[in-house]
Amino acid sequence: MGIYVIVALAIVLMCLFIANVRICPQSNSYIVERLGTYSATWQAGLHAKVPFIDRIVNRVTLKEQVLDFPPQPVITKDNVTMKIDSVVYLQITDPKLYTYGVEKPMLAIENLSATTLRNIIGELDLDTTLTSRDVINTKMRAILDEATDPWGIKVNRVEVKNIMPPEAIRNAMEKQMRAERERREKILIAEGQKQSQILVAEGEKQAKILEAEAQKQAMILQAEAEKEAKVRKAEGEAQAIREVQQATAEGLKMIKDVNIDEAVIKFRSLETLEKAANGQATKLIVPADFQNLAGVVSAIGELGRK
Numbered sequence: 001m002g003i004y005v006i007v008a009l010a011i012v013l014m015c016l017f018i019a020n021v022r023i024c025p026q027s028n029s030y031i032v033e034r035l036g037t038y039s040a041t042w043q044a045g046l047h048a049k050v051p052f053i054d055r056i057v058n059r060v061t062l063k064e065q066v067l068d069f070p071p072q073p074v075i076t077k078d079n080v081t082m083k084i085d086s087v088v089y090l091q092i093t094d095p096k097l098y099t100y101g102v103e104k105p106m107l108a109i110e111n112l113s114a115t116t117l118r119n120i121i122g123e124l125d126l127d128t129t130l131t132s133r134d135v136i137n138t139k140m141r142a143i144l145d146e147a148t149d150p151w152g153i154k155v156n157r158v159e160v161k162n163i164m165p166p167e168a169i170r171n172a173m174e175k176q177m178r179a180e181r182e183r184r185e186k187i188l189i190a191e192g193q194k195q196s197q198i199l200v201a202e203g204e205k206q207a208k209i210l211e212a213e214a215q216k217q218a219m220i221l222q223a224e225a226e227k228e229a230k231v232r233k234a235e236g237e238a239q240a241i242r243e244v245q246q247a248t249a250e251g252l253k254m255i256k257d258v259n260i261d262e263a264v265i266k267f268r269s270l271e272t273l274e275k276a277a278n279g280q281a282t283k284l285i286v287p288a289d290f291q292n293l294a295g296v297v298s299a300i301g302e303l304g305r306k
Contacts, residue, residue: 031058
């Protein structure tokens with residue numbers, strides 16, 4: 001009988017031990033209280049608690065969490081009511097502070113995010129709100145991170161996911177965007193026409209320049225051709241004169257060789273006198289040695305007989 005009691009007691013103790021053994025998963029922490037007060041923070045691994053004395057009061061994940069809050073109504077500086085949807089990325093860094101720092105931490109963060117967003121948007125007008133998401137994200141992250149630090153929470157990022165202005169504001173913005181697109185379209189069309197006209201004018205200018213260059217080259221070539229013709233003509237005339245002079249010189253040389261220089265000169269004088277007499281001159285100058293012309297004629301006659 002005593003053996004059965006011991007075996008039963010051993011089985012009960014075994015079951016009780018097994019029931020109080022816990023395995024803490026990776027990236028998790030367990031908060032353990034002993035007799036109602038904080039006792040320990042279990043990290044990942046195998047742990048055992050004292051039966052009926054220790055109690056696991058909270059299981060905390062250490063992974064980064066994403067809190068997607070519903071759209072919050074806010075009012076801008078210029079009294080425009082809109083809704084903004086934000087997302088908060090946070091991570092629990094101290095499980096003890098997270099457990100004992102604030103009641104319902106996620107609800108507290110949601111309310112804190114809503115009030116912070118209202119305060120930031122209240123300092124901005126509509127246009128600035130629509131174009132300053134980075135500024136809003138930075139301010140919200142700084143404020144939330146500082147406020148949640150005593151709760152053992154680290155706010156890594158805050159993102160404004162969606163901004164929803166009223167219907168009338170959206171319609172006005174769409175009209176403004178449509179007008180802006182039409183204005184840009186007209187500007188682009190005008191710029192295209194301007195560029196086209198500029199290109200046409202440039203083409204005509206280049207054509208006139210090329211035509212003027214062609215005419216210039218033609219005139220230069222024509223002038224060079226005329227100059228070349230004149231040079232050749234002058235060279236021909238000079239060559240002819242040289243040939244005449246050369247022929248004259250050769251003739252004089254031949255006359256000189258036959259020793260009739262004086263007679264030829266007098267004969268030439270007689271020919272010149274004859275031509276002068278046949279002209280329209282009213283006076284005739286006779287050389288002083290005219291009486292010697294007969295001798296000249298006789299000399300020429302003898303030359304002819306030779």
